[in-house]
Amino acid sequence: MSITNTHSSRGPSSRRSPREFFSSLRGWLPVAPFVGFVTVFLLMPAAVVFQKAFVRVDEPTAPMIEAITGQYRKSFIFSMQLSAITAVLGVVFGTMVAASIVRLGHRRGLRNAMTGYSAVAANLGGIPLAFAFLAALGMQGLLTKILKTSGIDLVGMGFRISNFWGIVVVYLYFQIPLMTLVMLPAIDGLKVTWREAAANLGAGDRQYWRLVALPLLLPSLIAGFLLLFANAFAAYATAYALSSGSSKLVPVQIRFFLQGDTITGKTNLGYALAAWMVIIMTVSMTGFLLLRRRAERWRR
Amino acid sequence: MSSELSFSGVRKTFGEVVALDAFSLDIQQGELVTLLGPSGCGKTTALRVAAGFEHADSGTVTLKGVDITAMPPNKRNMGMVFQNYSLFPHLSVSENVGFGLKIRKHSADKRQSMVDEIIARVRLAGLAARYPHQLSGGQQQRVALARALAITPEVLLLDEPLSALDAQVRGELRDEIRRVQKETGVATLFVTHDQDEALAISDTICVMRDGAIQQVGAPRDVYLSPATPFVARFVGAMNEFAGVVAADGSLALDNAAGSLAGRSFGVGGTKLTFLVRPDDVVVCAASEPGSLCATVNTVLFGGSTTVVRVTLPGGLMVGALVMSRDVTVRIDDVVGLRIDITRGVVAE
Amino acid sequence: MKRRNILAKLVLVAVGLFYVLPMISMARFAFQRVPVALLGWNNLFDRWTIRPLFTMMGNPIFQEAAFLSVRLAVLSAMLTLIILVPTVVYVHVSMMRARALVEVISVLPFVVPAIALVVGISGAFRELAPWFIRSDYSLVPFYVIIALPYTFRSIDNGLSSIDVKTLVDASRSLGASWTRTMWSVIVPNIRVSVVTASFLTMTVVLGEFTIASLLLKETLPLILAQSQGQDPQGSFAVGLVLLIMTASLLGLANRFSRRRNITQPVAML
Numbered sequence: 001m002s003i004t005n006t007h008s009s010r011g012p013s014s015r016r017s018p019r020e021f022f023s024s025l026r027g028w029l030p031v032a033p034f035v036g037f038v039t040v041f042l043l044m045p046a047a048v049v050f051q052k053a054f055v056r057v058d059e060p061t062a063p064m065i066e067a068i069t070g071q072y073r074k075s076f077i078f079s080m081q082l083s084a085i086t087a088v089l090g091v092v093f094g095t096m097v098a099a100s101i102v103r104l105g106h107r108r109g110l111r112n113a114m115t116g117y118s119a120v121a122a123n124l125g126g127i128p129l130a131f132a133f134l135a136a137l138g139m140q141g142l143l144t145k146i147l148k149t150s151g152i153d154l155v156g157m158g159f160r161i162s163n164f165w166g167i168v169v170v171y172l173y174f175q176i177p178l179m180t181l182v183m184l185p186a187i188d189g190l191k192v193t194w195r196e197a198a199a200n201l202g203a204g205d206r207q208y209w210r211l212v213a214l215p216l217l218l219p220s221l222i223a224g225f226l227l228l229f230a231n232a233f234a235a236y237a238t239a240y241a242l243s244s245g246s247s248k249l250v251p252v253q254i255r256f257f258l259q260g261d262t263i264t265g266k267t268n269l270g271y272a273l274a275a276w277m278v279i280i281m282t283v284s285m286t287g288f289l290l291l292r293r294r295a296e297r298w299r300r
Numbered sequence: 301m302s303s304e305l306s307f308s309g310v311r312k313t314f315g316e317v318v319a320l321d322a323f324s325l326d327i328q329q330g331e332l333v334t335l336l337g338p339s340g341c342g343k344t345t346a347l348r349v350a351a352g353f354e355h356a357d358s359g360t361v362t363l364k365g366v367d368i369t370a371m372p373p374n375k376r377n378m379g380m381v382f383q384n385y386s387l388f389p390h391l392s393v394s395e396n397v398g399f400g401l402k403i404r405k406h407s408a409d410k411r412q413s414m415v416d417e418i419i420a421r422v423r424l425a426g427l428a429a430r431y432p433h434q435l436s437g438g439q440q441q442r443v444a445l446a447r448a449l450a451i452t453p454e455v456l457l458l459d460e461p462l463s464a465l466d467a468q469v470r471g472e473l474r475d476e477i478r479r480v481q482k483e484t485g486v487a488t489l490f491v492t493h494d495q496d497e498a499l500a501i502s503d504t505i506c507v508m509r510d511g512a513i514q515q516v517g518a519p520r521d522v523y524l525s526p527a528t529p530f531v532a533r534f535v536g537a538m539n540e541f542a543g544v545v546a547a548d549g550s551l552a553l554d555n556a557a558g559s560l561a562g563r564s565f566g567v568g569g570t571k572l573t574f575l576v577r578p579d580d581v582v583v584c585a586a587s588e589p590g591s592l593c594a595t596v597n598t599v600l601f602g603g604s605t606t607v608v609r610v611t612l613p614g615g616l617m618v619g620a621l622v623m624s625r626d627v628t629v630r631i632d633d634v635v636g637l638r639i640d641i642t643r644g645v646v647a648e
Numbered sequence: 649m650k651r652r653n654i655l656a657k658l659v660l661v662a663v664g665l666f667y668v669l670p671m672i673s674m675a676r677f678a679f680q681r682v683p684v685a686l687l688g689w690n691n692l693f694d695r696w697t698i699r700p701l702f703t704m705m706g707n708p709i710f711q712e713a714a715f716l717s718v719r720l721a722v723l724s725a726m727l728t729l730i731i732l733v734p735t736v737v738y739v740h741v742s743m744m745r746a747r748a749l750v751e752v753i754s755v756l757p758f759v760v761p762a763i764a765l766v767v768g769i770s771g772a773f774r775e776l777a778p779w780f781i782r783s784d785y786s787l788v789p790f791y792v793i794i795a796l797p798y799t800f801r802s803i804d805n806g807l808s809s810i811d812v813k814t815l816v817d818a819s820r821s822l823g824a825s826w827t828r829t830m831w832s833v834i835v836p837n838i839r840v841s842v843v844t845a846s847f848l849t850m851t852v853v854l855g856e857f858t859i860a861s862l863l864l865k866e867t868l869p870l871i872l873a874q875s876q877g878q879d880p881q882g883s884f885a886v887g888l889v890l891l892i893m894t895a896s897l898l899g900l901a902n903r904f905s906r907r908r909n910i911t912q913p914v915a916m917l
Binding site: 126 | 652657685750772796873876
């Protein structure tokens, strides 16, 4: 076989002989271990989730339907609300941060530091992050106390770190940097020439934003929203730690179906919940990837 | 005849750097003026001051007699073609071309007909629905040109529009720009560092260096009668004859390569360099009286013309431009050189 | 213009505070033996001690968990490289058409969140191979999967930026064997990507809670969560150290990538 494959040399009308077919198959062979690995450890468990989710065990309705009606309906709504709100807030603040970084971009060091930190913060989550916010804004939190002495009584106002708005604040800790990372290339990609061309053709500031900048940023904004939504929806560890395992969120609810490494209970509801999560993630992530590709095309 | 666009004593600095110094230039209606010079000479700055993207520190810019020095760029009604990346990627070709018309609130019908007309003019009919990323570089610049012309600007500004294109496309588009400019009769300011482009396309060339104008004139004049050594060297190729002026005014070349007689080069003892174009150097027989003695080093065939490079005693290399069909010499032949000393520029 | 600059600075300062204050609170809680209720300006700097950290670290349960996590981190990093590097190198050198497929596959882990994956793992392996998930090391392949989107991007970018195909052609034309080419030409040039991918995997492992807790493997994050009740200061102290370590690993990975001008995989968006 050649060092560098030139499969493209085959003409369009030639029919492949069996030998050619097998030799082209052989080309895919070295990729097989990778594909096999992912199949066994990712696709197979995912397939099992879906397979079991559609099998009725002991109840009148299919688990998939049962999962989104009845008592779990509230969980889905709660999760969606939380994800949507942290996504929207993340989009707004993240974009502001990205815009600020670009505006002050002449100082290279600042930009690198902020980008680097955003990359780190976007992946922080889980137990330590929950701890940090418990220490800051929990009932015995440092900031809670500081705010109290300044006159703002968070506890009195009903704010709890384990409640909806508490979790929102914590989630924003990684949502904002994530959005910053999405928007930085997008805002950077707004070439100066476009602004100048627009002005040259007669557009004022507002017209430029309305007719050029906003349409160009929109795919990235929506992509960012979808990414943040998916990110928040899937989060387990942080929610678990903040609420000590008793949250209404879907990921934490799934936990009750798992005792150790066994699926408990007679129903396949747990599988259904997980299956719905995968569906929601698939839709969001697909939307994100498609929109990102559109935005990248323009950036070239 | 009052000029369309006029710079008067414009000065622009960026921190310590003086980009434009006492820049004064007039562009008439229908005229294509090229700002030519190496990078950093201020030509792009001048263009951007005209467009309104840079503010002059002092001096004025006038459009049809009106002082526009402080006018914001979106009010100037000038069309600009940028070097690259200026088309709005989210808009189709027609939408790009019609952008300025939309801003000016023309009705959709009127817009469409104007857009169609200008797209046909730049010969892009049929591509109106495409998007920029589906077009080649040359096509994109045509769209940019159409877009700039659609608003019927007072002045057309072109900032090195051909620099980012392939050589082949560059020539075609260059002629295209000139054709459209002549058809529409719009006053045009063209910026480039490529002297071939400048010579081919312009009514007037303005050679710039370090923020100042070296020479303004028709291409022919700039080429055949360069005003300064810089212009002579920048526009077209130059042979350099370094030497010392003899007592009788002739130039004794360094390394005893010979002597250039027939005119007075100045005061005896002065060191100077005499610049002569290869077009003004003739290869003749070695025995011809008054000719310099040289050996043929290389013969570079270039199609209709050939450059014959010879070496003088002492090592000086001189190039002579000869019509290819008249070339009779070969490498290592000993030949004579006749210099037309009535043409050429004296440099220090 | 200036007004916008001030606004930009304000935004960054505000966000900076938001990022930093929780960490400070965490440090204060962990290392200061003064309950929040009694905290005032006068005793702000009293009774700071690093003791809670050592108490926790001296706890044998903690030590076992920490060692387990480290072992898992190293093994996961190694497995990642073993699976990924040959595959991606092969794709770049011989079969670029497969790259799109491999890229899509590498993004799939995003679509199956950890919690859903655990459900699937339970269902699948319990029936087919219960011995597998009984072992602590069963976490390793799943950690490789979770880190896959980032690690693939890292190696892929590294190979793209060095035009590996040309290098391989040059090396082979000079007479080197495949193995020689791999070790002497390819690997040295993707050192940065390999290191980055390893750091990324280890970061993922050290922070991963979901799968570990639901498969009842006593890793470091799990012990932290469990200790919250018994030894709050200690667990917070270790949590802080873990955060700093993770952040440093990622920061280093970023710094490496930037110096070699490779697109940062954690900033892959």
